[in-house]
Amino acid sequence: xxxxAVFDVKEDVLIVRLAGELDHHEAExxxxxxxxxxxxxxxxxxxxxxxxxxxxxxxxxxxxxxxxKDVLQLGGKxxxxxxxxxxxxxxxxxxxxxxxxxxxxxxxxxxTLGVAS
Amino acid sequence: xxxxxxxxxxxxxxxxxxxxxxxxxFVSQLDxxxxxxxxxxxxxxxxxxxxxxxxxxxxxxxxxxxxxxxMDDTIELTVEDQGIGIQDIELAREPLYTSKxxxxxxxxxxxxxxxxxxxxxxxxxxxxxxxxxxxxQLTKTKTVSK
Ligand SMILES: Nc1ncnc2c1ncn2[C@@H]1O[C@H](COP(=O)(O)OP(=O)(O)O)[C@@H](O)[C@H]1O
Ligand SMILES: [Mg+2]
Numbered sequence: 001x002x003x004x005a006v007f008d009v010k011e012d013v014l015i016v017r018l019a020g021e022l023d024h025h026e027a028e029x030x031x032x033x034x035x036x037x038x039x040x041x042x043x044x045x046x047x048x049x050x051x052x053x054x055x056x057x058x059x060x061x062x063x064x065x066x067x068x069k070d071v072l073q074l075g076g077k078x079x080x081x082x083x084x085x086x087x088x089x090x091x092x093x094x095x096x097x098x099x100x101x102x103x104x105x106x107x108x109x110x111x112t113l114g115v116a117s
Numbered sequence: 118x119x120x121x122x123x124x125x126x127x128x129x130x131x132x133x134x135x136x137x138x139x140x141x142x143f144v145s146q147l148d149x150x151x152x153x154x155x156x157x158x159x160x161x162x163x164x165x166x167x168x169x170x171x172x173x174x175x176x177x178x179x180x181x182x183x184x185x186x187x188m189d190d191t192i193e194l195t196v197e198d199q200g201i202g203i204q205d206i207e208l209a210r211e212p213l214y215t216s217k218x219x220x221x222x223x224x225x226x227x228x229x230x231x232x233x234x235x236x237x238x239x240x241x242x243x244x245x246x247x248x249x250x251x252x253x254q255l256t257k258t259k260t261v262s263k
Contacts (some may be wrong), residue, residue, distance in 0.1 A: 004133075021134050023166065023237075024166040024169070025131055025133050025134065028130070031221065055158060055159075055162075057159050058224075058229055059162075059166060059222075059223075061223050061225055062221040065223060069155045086152065090159075093225065093228060093232060094212075094213075094223060094228075
């Protein structure tokens with residue numbers, strides 16, 4: 001199964017909803033569309049919803065870290081939500097939670113950023 | 118009884134998904150847990166991706182070989198390329214080390230492989246290629262319920 005990415009903007013937040021498999025092949029394509037969305041919209045923060053991700057490896061971590069750096073440039077925050085136990089393990093291994101906030105779901109993530117869902 | 122398989126495919130990134138699904142379907146005969154299957158898929162994905170982007174530097178006209186054998190509840194997996202090779206294997210295996218930060222690599226591939234497999238051996242010769250040999254013993258606790 002390939003990757004699908006759906007983008008949504010709420011106030012100054014870009015919501016990225018991913019579904020399918022996030023590996024190196026998909027990460028390189030995702031980087032381009034994700035970066036475009038970040039610069040085409042007047043946003044500051046990013047919420048990454050991983051609820052429908054069925055597979056992820058270290059290339060996924062790479063693309064998330066890359067966008068985290070972009071969000072820092074915008075002076076915003078990155079929140080990851082709806083993370084499965086196996087993806088959580090990868091994040092813990094790579095120390096990602098030291099820099100990226102984790103929330104249970106999109107609604108919690110939005111309220112953390114002060115946006116009504 | 119030992120059961121073996123061997124596949125060889127082009128160094129194209131769209132084959133990363135093919136490789137992990139092929140191996141997962143072969144080892145499924147051992148009735149692994151969902152977690153074990155995810156771990157096997159992840160290490161295949163990591164090793165194949167490394168051959169493509171590091172070993173062959175994204176050149177599409179090379180080949181990657183995977184051999185896998187299962188015996189009792191043990192999986193042996195080898196991923197091999199004839200690419201540029203690794204100069205310093207110890208450094209390469211360090212968490213967060215990557216020689217290609219410009220490609221948004223996280224440097225976590227080898228660390229994940231080491232975490233998910235029981236043993237990992239990396240053989241590499243500059244200009245000749247790299248072989249990653251891995252072993253994993255499946256937990257057999259689930260057979261109790263059979
Ligand atoms: N098959 C390979 N051929 C050549 N170099 C490799 C290979 N596999 C790994 N390497 C080297 O080891 C480093 C670490 O690999 P890894 O932990 O997977 O991180 P990443 O792929 O994110 O760089 C790579 O950056 C590369 O320099
Ligand atoms: Mg890697």
